[in-house]
Amino acid sequence: xxxxxxxxxxxxxxxxxxxxxxxxxxxxxxxxxxxxxxxxxxxxxxxxxxxxxxxxxxxxxxxxxxxxxxxxxxxxxxxxxxxxxxxxxxxxxxxxxxxxxxxxxxxxxxxxxxxxxxxxxxxxxxxxxxxxxxxxxxxxxxxxxxxxxxxxxxxxxxxxxxxxxxxxxxxxxxxxxxxxxxxxxxxxxxxxxxxxxxxxxxxxxxxxxxxxxxxxxxxxxxxxxxxxxxxxxxxx
Amino acid sequence: xxxxxxxxxxxxxxxxxxxxxxxxxxxxxxxxxxxxxxxxxxxxxxxxxxxxxxxxxxxxxxxxxxxxxxxxxxxxxxxxxxxxxxxxxxxxxxxxxxxxxxxxxxxxxxxxxxxxxxxxxxxxxxxxxxxxxxxxxxxxxxxxxxxxxxxxxxxxxxxxxxxxxxxxxxxxxxxxxxxxxxxxxxxxxxxxxxxxxxxxxxxxxxxxxxxxxxxxxxxxxxxxxxxxxxxxxxxxxxxxxxxxxxxxxxxxxxxxxxxxxxxxxxxxxxxxxx
Numbered sequence: 001x002x003x004x005x006x007x008x009x010x011x012x013x014x015x016x017x018x019x020x021x022x023x024x025x026x027x028x029x030x031x032x033x034x035x036x037x038x039x040x041x042x043x044x045x046x047x048x049x050x051x052x053x054x055x056x057x058x059x060x061x062x063x064x065x066x067x068x069x070x071x072x073x074x075x076x077x078x079x080x081x082x083x084x085x086x087x088x089x090x091x092x093x094x095x096x097x098x099x100x101x102x103x104x105x106x107x108x109x110x111x112x113x114x115x116x117x118x119x120x121x122x123x124x125x126x127x128x129x130x131x132x133x134x135x136x137x138x139x140x141x142x143x144x145x146x147x148x149x150x151x152x153x154x155x156x157x158x159x160x161x162x163x164x165x166x167x168x169x170x171x172x173x174x175x176x177x178x179x180x181x182x183x184x185x186x187x188x189x190x191x192x193x194x195x196x197x198x199x200x201x202x203x204x205x206x207x208x209x210x211x212x213x214x215x216x217x218x219x220x221x222x223x224x225x226x227x228x229x230x231x232x233x234x235x236x
Numbered sequence: 237x238x239x240x241x242x243x244x245x246x247x248x249x250x251x252x253x254x255x256x257x258x259x260x261x262x263x264x265x266x267x268x269x270x271x272x273x274x275x276x277x278x279x280x281x282x283x284x285x286x287x288x289x290x291x292x293x294x295x296x297x298x299x300x301x302x303x304x305x306x307x308x309x310x311x312x313x314x315x316x317x318x319x320x321x322x323x324x325x326x327x328x329x330x331x332x333x334x335x336x337x338x339x340x341x342x343x344x345x346x347x348x349x350x351x352x353x354x355x356x357x358x359x360x361x362x363x364x365x366x367x368x369x370x371x372x373x374x375x376x377x378x379x380x381x382x383x384x385x386x387x388x389x390x391x392x393x394x395x396x397x398x399x400x401x402x403x404x405x406x407x408x409x410x411x412x413x414x415x416x417x418x419x420x421x422x423x424x425x426x427x428x429x430x431x432x433x434x435x436x437x438x439x440x441x442x443x444x445x446x447x448x449x450x451x452x453x454x455x456x457x458x459x460x461x462x463x464x465x466x467x468x469x470x471x472x473x474x475x476x477x478x479x480x481x482x483x484x485x486x487x488x489x490x491x492x493x494x495x496x497x498x499x500x501x502x503x504x505x506x507x508x509x510x
Binding site: 086093100 | 386390391393394399401
C-alpha cells in the first residue's frame with residue numbers, strides 16, 4: 001500500500017530524518033515509534049506532503065504527490081498531532097469539510113451519517129463548535145473527518161496524546177476496528193508498549209534514523225522498548 | 237421623495253457596505269487588510285477616467301474598475317500569501333499608502349487637485365449594486381466554498397490535509413475582495429463626482445475594518461449593519477454638538493465591550509428567527 005524509500009527531511013542545517021524506508025501493506029497497522037524528538041512527526045508530515053523531502057513515497061504503486069492537498073486526493077489521510085480541528089466551525093461543518101476531497105460528493109451526507117453512528121457523541125453534538133469538544137471527542141472528530149475523504153491509508157500522529165487512559169484505550173480499539181474493516185494504518189506513537197499490542201509491525205526511529213523494525217516481540221527481544229531506551233532517545 | 241440629506245446618508249451606507257463586504261471576504265480566510273482603500277481608489281479612478289474620457293456608461297465603467305482592482309488584488313495577494321496577522325496588516329497598510337502617493341503624483345488624474353467631470357449616479361443606482369452584492373455574499377456564505385474559506389481561517393495546515401488548495405482560496409478571496417472595493421470606489425466617485433487621493437487614505441481602510449468589527453464578521457449582514465451604524469451614529473449624536481465625535485468613540489468602545497463578536501452574529505440571527 002505505502003512504500004517509503006530513502007526519506008530525508010531537513011530543517012535548514014538540521015537533518016530531522018535520514019534515509020528512512022518503511023512499508024505499510026494492505027490491511028496492516030504499522031507503528032512508527034520512538035522517543036520525543038526522534039523525527040516521527042517530521043517523517044509523516046513529509047509523507048503527507050506538508051514538508052519538503054528527499055526520497056520516494058508511493059501509495060498503491062503510484063508516486064504520492066508532494067503537496068498535502070493532492071496527497072489527500074490520492075488516498076492518504078493524515079490526522080495530525082494536535083488533531084487539526086477547525087475550532088470555530090461546528091462538528092457537522094468539520095465533517096462536511098472532511099469530505100471536501102472525495103469524488104462522490106452526492107454520497108457525503110450518507111457517509112457523514114455512517115460516521116455519526118460510529119461516533120454517536122458527534123451526532124449528539126453536531127451543531128456545537130468543535131473547539132468546545134473534549135480532547136477525546138476532538139480526536140474522534142478528527143478520525144471521523146479523515147475517514148470521510150475515503151482514504152486508502154490512514155496516518156494517525158500521536159492519537160493518544162493528552163488523552164486519559166480510558167479514552168486512549170477507546171482510540172486504540174477504534175484503530176483495530178478500522179483495520180478489521182480493511183483499512184491500512186500508519187500509527188505514530190510514543191506509547192510503544194500500548195501501540196505494539198495492536199500493531200502488526202513497527203519501525204523504531206532514533207534521532208531521525210531507523211534503528212530497527214519488526215513485530216513487537218522481535219523489538220522487545222532487542223531491548224528497544226524499554227523506558228530507558230525511550231528516555232535516551234529523547235535526550236539524544 | 238426623500239430629502240437630499242437622507243439620500244446622501246443612504247448613498248454613503250450603500251457604498252460603505254460594499255467596501256465593508258470586501259474586508260469581510262478577506263477576513264473569511266483569516267487575513268486582515270488595512271489597504272482596501274487602495275483597491276477602492278483604483279476602482280474609483282479607473283471608472284472615472286473611463287466614464288469621463290471615453291464616455292463609457294457608468295455601470296460598465298464601474299465593472300471595469302472592479303476588474304482592474306481585482307487584478308491588482310491578485311498581484312498583491314501573491315506576496316501577501318506569506319504573511320499573516322499583524323504582518324499582513326502592516327504590509328497592506330504600506331500598499332495603501334503607496335497607492336495614495338501614486339495617485340497624488342499622477343498628473344493624468346489631477347494629482348493632489350483631484351479628478352472631476354463624472355456624471356452623478358443615482359441613489360437607486362448605488363443600491364442596485366449594493367443589494368445584489370449583499371445577497372450574493374449571503375448565498376455564498378451557505379456554500380461549501382465559504383466553509384472552505386473558513387477552514388483556511390481556522391487552521392491552514394488542517395485545511396491542506398482536508399484537500400483544500402489554500403493558496404487558491406486565499407488568492408481568490410483577496411481578488412474578490414479587491415474587486416468589491418473597486419466597485420465601492422467606482423460608486424463613490426460617481427456619487428461625489430469628484431475624487432482626490434486623500435479620500436482613499438488609511439482612515440478609509442480603517443473605517444472599512446471598523447464596520448466589520450462593529451457589525452460582526454461572521455455573517456455578511458454584520459458588515460452591512462456596521463457600515464450603516466458608522467454612518468448613522470454620528471448623525472444621531474448631533475444634538476450634543478461638539479461632543480458628538482467623542483461620544484461616538486465612547487459608544488463604539490461600549491458596544492465592542494458588550495459585543496466583542498460584533499453586533500450581529502449567527503447566534504443572534506438564530507434567536508431572531510421566528
